[in-house]
Amino acid sequence: MTDVVLPLLIAVPILAAVAPLLLSLRTSETGWYVAAVATAVEAGLAAVVLSAVYDGARLVHAVGGYPAPYGIELVGDGLSAPVVALIAVVSVGVVAFAYTGGPRRNSFYSAFLLLVGGLMGVSVTGDLFNMFVFLEITGLATYALVAADRSDRSAVAALKYLILGTMGASFFIIGVGYAFISTGTLNMVDLSSRLAGQYTARPVLASFAFIVVGLGLKAALFPLHTWQPDAYTYASDTVTTFISALVSTVAAYAIARVILTVFTVAFFEAAPLARWAVLTFATVSILAGGLLAVVQSEVKRMFAYSSVSQFGLVIAAFALATPDSVLGGVVHLVGHGLMKGGLFAAAAILAATHGARTVDDYARLGYRSPVVAGVVAVLGLALVGIPPSIGFLGKYYIAVGAVRAGAWPVALVVFLSTLLTLAYVARLLERLYFASPDAAPAPSLDAALADGGETEGESGADAAAPASSNAGDTRTVRSVSVGMIAVVGLAAVAVVALGFVSPGFETLLEPFLGGVFP
Amino acid sequence: MIELLATRWAYATFVFVMATGLYMMIASPNLVKKVIGLNLFQSAVFLFFIASAYVAGGSPAIVSSESTGPYVSPLPHVIVLTAIVVGVSLTAVALALIVRIYREYGTLDEGVLREVVDD
Numbered sequence: 001m002t003d004v005v006l007p008l009l010i011a012v013p014i015l016a017a018v019a020p021l022l023l024s025l026r027t028s029e030t031g032w033y034v035a036a037v038a039t040a041v042e043a044g045l046a047a048v049v050l051s052a053v054y055d056g057a058r059l060v061h062a063v064g065g066y067p068a069p070y071g072i073e074l075v076g077d078g079l080s081a082p083v084v085a086l087i088a089v090v091s092v093g094v095v096a097f098a099y100t101g102g103p104r105r106n107s108f109y110s111a112f113l114l115l116v117g118g119l120m121g122v123s124v125t126g127d128l129f130n131m132f133v134f135l136e137i138t139g140l141a142t143y144a145l146v147a148a149d150r151s152d153r154s155a156v157a158a159l160k161y162l163i164l165g166t167m168g169a170s171f172f173i174i175g176v177g178y179a180f181i182s183t184g185t186l187n188m189v190d191l192s193s194r195l196a197g198q199y200t201a202r203p204v205l206a207s208f209a210f211i212v213v214g215l216g217l218k219a220a221l222f223p224l225h226t227w228q229p230d231a232y233t234y235a236s237d238t239v240t241t242f243i244s245a246l247v248s249t250v251a252a253y254a255i256a257r258v259i260l261t262v263f264t265v266a267f268f269e270a271a272p273l274a275r276w277a278v279l280t281f282a283t284v285s286i287l288a289g290g291l292l293a294v295v296q297s298e299v300k301r302m303f304a305y306s307s308v309s310q311f312g313l314v315i316a317a318f319a320l321a322t323p324d325s326v327l328g329g330v331v332h333l334v335g336h337g338l339m340k341g342g343l344f345a346a347a348a349i350l351a352a353t354h355g356a357r358t359v360d361d362y363a364r365l366g367y368r369s370p371v372v373a374g375v376v377a378v379l380g381l382a383l384v385g386i387p388p389s390i391g392f393l394g395k396y397y398i399a400v401g402a403v404r405a406g407a408w409p410v411a412l413v414v415f416l417s418t419l420l421t422l423a424y425v426a427r428l429l430e431r432l433y434f435a436s437p438d439a440a441p442a443p444s445l446d447a448a449l450a451d452g453g454e455t456e457g458e459s460g461a462d463a464a465a466p467a468s469s470n471a472g473d474t475r476t477v478r479s480v481s482v483g484m485i486a487v488v489g490l491a492a493v494a495v496v497a498l499g500f501v502s503p504g505f506e507t508l509l510e511p512f513l514g515g516v517f518p
Numbered sequence: 519m520i521e522l523l524a525t526r527w528a529y530a531t532f533v534f535v536m537a538t539g540l541y542m543m544i545a546s547p548n549l550v551k552k553v554i555g556l557n558l559f560q561s562a563v564f565l566f567f568i569a570s571a572y573v574a575g576g577s578p579a580i581v582s583s584e585s586t587g588p589y590v591s592p593l594p595h596v597i598v599l600t601a602i603v604v605g606v607s608l609t610a611v612a613l614a615l616i617v618r619i620y621r622e623y624g625t626l627d628e629g630v631l632r633e634v635v636d637d
Contacts, residue, residue: 129597136604143611152622153635159615163543166556166608170563173601177563180594181570 003061006074009120017113020106031109039091046088053081069190073126078512101477115141122250149236157230164227168217175210199270218251222285225308232304237348245341256318278319283413285312290420317398325401332394342491363435378492380425388499528569536562547628567594
């Protein structure tokens with residue numbers, strides 16, 4: 001009976017998304033409570049899925065009672081359970097963050113819950129067309145959330161994202177169409193058995209190419225990443241925290257699902273060019289994303305390009321398709337979600353308390369906001385891959401997988417990516433802790449700290465401190481509470497603690513990996 | 519080549535319409551025309567699915583006591599219906615964003631917009 005949790009994972013947030021809109025008839029700021037209840041329920045359901053999968057079960061639910069190849073199937077296995085858990089945890093964290101951070105409008109929570117439902121749908125569906133529908137629900141909710149910030153640039157960023165995102169989804173559906181024409185089915189497991197034997201047929205190869213390019217666009221791999229830095233930079237800080245942790249993550253998960261479950265490792269053996277194409281795509285993304293991150297001056301933009309690089313790493317891991325690298329890919333997918341979400345949330349707090357938006361603004365903040373700066377340091381170092389942390393664990397498994405597969409160029413790029421990550425994280429840490437005291441625009445910022453960052457009214461203070469000119473910056477969170485700092489602190493603790501549970505991840509993925517690599 | 523076009527003209531049309539839509543999205547500086555290009559692109563995908571469902575001499579897939587096969591494949595039709603709904607909502611969101619952009623910047627031209635935003 002546990003399989004009932006799968007449809008509930010999708011249905012609860014989507015139904016709850018209606019409530020804030022209805023409540024708007026009477027009150028304007030009750031949406032938060034609906035979101036809090038819904039995400040708490042989601043966390044409970046995700047825990048059920050995770051524990052069942054951890055015990056070796058593979059949850060399968062046929063929607064509407066129609067059996068598998070004809071109806072839509074929802075699947076909870078070793079690949080989807082960690083992603084489901086990540087979505088649930090990050091949603092709870094973001095809702096907690098938004099309590100004082102805002103936005104508190106009801107419409108925001110409708111889009112937010114719709115996005116949670118879409119993300120859960122992509123993660124648990126076992127049907128390719130159903131995956132397209134959930135990808136588009138995710139997309140629509142994300143465009144709305146990016147544009148939810150009242151600044152004028154967010155609308156432009158959202159439209160750019162919408163056009164490119166729709167193109168990516170359309171490429172995906174064309175690929176699904178080719179696969180459907182070749183096999184006559186849309187169920188992932190059924191597809192994998194019917195594709196066997198015709199891997200080198202042209203429609204199948206075209207299908208793979210269209211699907212990977214389409215999802216690569218959604219996951220923001222270089223050179224298809226152009227929508228992503230603008231969307232992350234100009235969305236409000238709370239929204240960036242949420243979408244940076246999850247939206248590209250599920251697109252990368254979808255690529256993993258398509259490679260491992262639909263096309264399977266046998267496809268890569270029959271068409272080695274396909275594997276090399278994806279590996280090249282991914283490794284170029286790692287290097288280009290890292291290099292672009294190093295040269296950014298704005299912190300949010302730097303983290304955005306860092307995501308381009310990290311998702312390249314994840315996709316490279318799945319394209320290597322060895323048991324070690326797939327394990328590493330899943331670990332890094334989950335780890336990146338936590339680390340990047342935490343980093344954006346910490347950046348949001350620093351922006352609100354000190355008006356710090358660029359790397360130079362971070363000068364000596366390590367002494368003014370020691371806790372939040374400490375969180376940035378811990379999460380940044382985890383992103384580099386310093387043990388003990390989940391960032392190290394993921395990169396370690398990916399590197400081991402690359403070495404065991406004899407893919408030396410990929411192993412080298414994984415190493416280089418660590419250096420590049422270190423380059424931009426070190427720049428940030430150097431500013432935070434070792435900047436010379438004159439570099440810090442001192443006096444007025446102390447005032448900003450003292451009253452919790454609400455300096456918008458004091459135009460004089462803002463004029464005196466050019467670095468903290470966030471008076472017109474609508475992206476900034478409303479105010480900072482101890483609870484918000486606790487949320488980012490917990491993210492840092494979780495990232496470090498998960499560095500010790502590698503046997504846990506191995507147990508979780510063992511049945512799935514056993515199925516993929518017979 | 520001629521024979522291919524004569525027998526597979528529906529797929530050729532799909533590729534032509536898709537390429538036209540793609541070109542409009544890339545080449546047109548006008549934001550509304552970009553969205554029209556996006557719609558064209560999506561319509562091409564719908565056409566592709568409908569063409570794939572066609573069975574020569576097939577009747578609509580409504581099973582009754584009188585009608586005997588062959589039927590056209592109903593599954594792609596269902597897919598296209600869903601995809602149309604998705605496409606309409608995307609267009610609605612895109613147009614809403616364009617209205618906001620026009621209100622704030624007073625232009626729909628991508629080049630002008632880029633100059634204004636960079637200032």
